[in-house]
Amino acid sequence: MTTQTTAAIAARHLVKTYGDAVQALDGLSFSVPVGTIFGLLGPNGAGKSTTVKILTTLSRADSGEARTAGFDVVRDAASVRRAIGVVGQKPGFDAEATGRENLEMQAVIYGLAGPARRDRVRELLQRLGLTAAADRPAKTYSGGMQRRLDVALGLVHRPQVLFLDEPTTGLDPEARADMWKEIERLAREESVTILLTTHYLEEADRLASRLAIIDRGRIVAEGSPDELKRELRGDAVHIELSEDGVTEAATLLARVPGISEVALEGHRLRARAENGATAVPALIAAFEQHGVTVTSATLSRPSLDDVYLRHAGRAFHEANEKEVAA
Amino acid sequence: MIAAQHSWQVTLRYLRAFVRQPAWVVISLIQPLIWLLLFGALFKRVADIPGFTEGSYIEFLTPGVVVMIAVLSASWVGMGFIEDIHRGVMDRFLVSPIWRGALNVGGVVQAVLSVAVQALIVVGLALLAGARYNGVGGVAVLIAVSGLLAAVIGSLSNGLAVLTRQRETLIGIVSLVTLPLTFLSSALMQESLQPGWVSWAARFNPVEWAVEAGRSAATQDPDWALIGSRVGLLTLLLVLSATFATRAFRAYQRSI
Numbered sequence: 001m002t003t004q005t006t007a008a009i010a011a012r013h014l015v016k017t018y019g020d021a022v023q024a025l026d027g028l029s030f031s032v033p034v035g036t037i038f039g040l041l042g043p044n045g046a047g048k049s050t051t052v053k054i055l056t057t058l059s060r061a062d063s064g065e066a067r068t069a070g071f072d073v074v075r076d077a078a079s080v081r082r083a084i085g086v087v088g089q090k091p092g093f094d095a096e097a098t099g100r101e102n103l104e105m106q107a108v109i110y111g112l113a114g115p116a117r118r119d120r121v122r123e124l125l126q127r128l129g130l131t132a133a134a135d136r137p138a139k140t141y142s143g144g145m146q147r148r149l150d151v152a153l154g155l156v157h158r159p160q161v162l163f164l165d166e167p168t169t170g171l172d173p174e175a176r177a178d179m180w181k182e183i184e185r186l187a188r189e190e191s192v193t194i195l196l197t198t199h200y201l202e203e204a205d206r207l208a209s210r211l212a213i214i215d216r217g218r219i220v221a222e223g224s225p226d227e228l229k230r231e232l233r234g235d236a237v238h239i240e241l242s243e244d245g246v247t248e249a250a251t252l253l254a255r256v257p258g259i260s261e262v263a264l265e266g267h268r269l270r271a272r273a274e275n276g277a278t279a280v281p282a283l284i285a286a287f288e289q290h291g292v293t294v295t296s297a298t299l300s301r302p303s304l305d306d307v308y309l310r311h312a313g314r315a316f317h318e319a320n321e322k323e324v325a326a
Numbered sequence: 327m328i329a330a331q332h333s334w335q336v337t338l339r340y341l342r343a344f345v346r347q348p349a350w351v352v353i354s355l356i357q358p359l360i361w362l363l364l365f366g367a368l369f370k371r372v373a374d375i376p377g378f379t380e381g382s383y384i385e386f387l388t389p390g391v392v393v394m395i396a397v398l399s400a401s402w403v404g405m406g407f408i409e410d411i412h413r414g415v416m417d418r419f420l421v422s423p424i425w426r427g428a429l430n431v432g433g434v435v436q437a438v439l440s441v442a443v444q445a446l447i448v449v450g451l452a453l454l455a456g457a458r459y460n461g462v463g464g465v466a467v468l469i470a471v472s473g474l475l476a477a478v479i480g481s482l483s484n485g486l487a488v489l490t491r492q493r494e495t496l497i498g499i500v501s502l503v504t505l506p507l508t509f510l511s512s513a514l515m516q517e518s519l520q521p522g523w524v525s526w527a528a529r530f531n532p533v534e535w536a537v538e539a540g541r542s543a544a545t546q547d548p549d550w551a552l553i554g555s556r557v558g559l560l561t562l563l564l565v566l567s568a569t570f571a572t573r574a575f576r577a578y579q580r581s582i
Contacts, residue, residue: 018581056421059582078423086421090414096343105335109424111328137346153418 007031007067008161008193009038009055014064016050016217024050025061026217032195032210037187039208040197041304043319047217048197049089052165055195056086069160082110085159085192087150089166095139099130099149102138103156110157124152128182144175151182155190162186164196168203176203183207201304201316213311215319220311225304232302232310234258235276239269239283240295249292256283265315272306273299332425336432340406344436354399358444361391362451365514378516380545385457389541390513392445392472397508397533399444400437400476401500404487407433411491411578420579430571434480438473445469449544459544467543467553474560475536481567488574507533512541535559 009032016025025047032038040048053059055068057077066073069083086092093102103121112120125131128148133141138149147167154162164183168176184207187194198204204211205225212222221228237259241249250269254262258274273279276299287294308316344350366384373383380386407429410416419429449465459465487496508514510527511534517525528534539556542549 053582058417058421059579081421081423084421086418088414088417090417092414092418094339094343094415095413096346097339101339101342105339106422108335109332109419109422111423 006034008034008036009066009068009195011051011055011066012064014051014054014061014066016047016054016059016061024217025054025064027064028214028217028219029064030212030219030222032193034193035187035191036209037183037194037196037207039204039211040195040214041199041201041204041208041211041308042197042214043199043316046199046214046319048199048214049165050217051214052086052088052163052195052197056084056163057081058086082157083160085154085157085162087154087162087164087167089169091146091150092153093138093146093149096137098135098137099125099141099152100134102149103152106153106156112157120156124155128152142175144171144178147171147175147179148182151179155186158190159192161193161195164194166197166199168198168200180207201308205304213308215308215312221307228304228307229302232272232306234272234274236300236302236306237269237271237273237276237279237283237297238300239271239297241267241269242293242295245290245292248290249287252286252290252292253283256286259283261310263309263315265318267295270306270309270315329425329427332428333431333435336424336428337435338432340432340436341439344440354440354444355447358391358395358448359451361394362387362448365391366455369514372515372519375519377519379518380516382456384452384455385545386516386541387514388448388452388457389468389544390511390537391448392468393475393511393533393536393540394508394513395444395448396441396472396476396536397479397504399441400434400479401483401504403433403437403480404483404485404496405493407484407487408491408493408496411488420575426572426575427568429575430481430484430568433484434477434568437480438476441472441476442469445472457545460546460548464544464548468540471536471540471543471553471557471560474557474564475532478532478560478563478567481564481571485567485571485574488571488578491578507531510534511537513537532560532563 011031012029014025014028017023028047028051040051042048050059054061055066055073057073057080060074068080071079071083073080100121103124104117107117107121125134128151130145130149130152133145138146141149151167167183168179171179180203183194183196186192196207208225210224212219246264246267250262250264253259253269253271256279258279259271261272263270280297280299284294284297305316312319366387369387370383372378407416445468449459483496483500486499490496510524510531512520512528513533535556539553543553
């Protein structure tokens, strides 16, 4: 099959359960074309990290199969390991060792020797802006530098496929912007396929050329960010109301011509309008007629948040908060 | 070749971390002195007990303290694994082509080297206190046997660390097991003066195997058949415990 040979990652029907109760993956399937930045987007606890663990041979699925860089992750785990770079959610560097020592050791593990090893280590230190700090213990690095050291460790052996598991979580906005630039540069200059997991919508929107939305261990939508947004015909309508009559307002809204997918969140209503420009005056008129006070009404082009809402049946930030609480 | 190269890299990592913590280095140099001087003074009169045939107590005690140091320091090796698991370093290694055995070997070699240095300090100090040995060869056997025991215990500690992943659990197991193992041996008390059940139980105790072989080589008329058999048993145990430590990763990877 042609898809088999051109996919950097192909996962089919992956199932993973922890203990008896926690179903982390529930028949997850997706594939990543070679040379793309592929975003795996979902709230905390959706199954992103579990997917990465299985695809990188760290963990095993209960059933289903997966190929990474063309190799079966179970039968040919050794080949997968040589072909991939992994930047995990937790820091992977040795805090007591210096940046250079960390990279040297990683280079030995991947079979680099002699001048090639020294050059590669020097090159990575320079590229990731760690040259000045190269001989300081990594525990003295700032958060952004530590994250860049982790990325450098994942790149030592010029992997075909690079896994970045929530690479910007916990970084300040400036360090995050740096990391985004670095990821874009990597994809452009090193022609490496990147699987990026994130629970930041804007991160997926900016970096990923294709993405899959993961919810409760399943892929609920897959495509380029634009394709996914285009699927949502029309505009997103957000209405804020004063305290009273929210439920009544929802019912009213659903009756307005051209309005669909009404959802209620606290005092806010979200809906989709085939033509926002005509729908908004109509719905405000309808509300006023029934004595419901509208605080604000806004129209927007569809965002990934809307895509998520449509496919997962709940708003992204709600899912995130709920999973964090759980 | 790759196995040796990877093992050396991991060992280097542990040695580096060790020497960069001066407090740790100092403690591990002082601790053997405390054992030798404290036990030597506390149990000095043991040599007066009728039936004690080993000459001075300090001479008798030295091999026992060397083995005891091996047990007590090597049993904590697994703490490094737990640290690595919590930090994410272990996961980085496990998705790399590193030889799995090297992960165990690194910490174990560091423990063995540290035991060897501490043993030399104890032997030197006892020499100053009047103990006499069967030359350099006898002392070398004592240190080698203690190193072998340290490797066995270090590997078991690593395996348990991977399976439990909890500092508290490992601390509990180490505290529960190490002292009874040490006292169920002739490390501190001549066998013929022990209660019968202790010397019976000691026959199955790897700590006793190391004490017997080390003491025989260092301070007694060496019984090479005994030394050979004890070294053989400890080597077999090392193969088993190192296999256990390496296999434990499979259980770990299944559970994450």
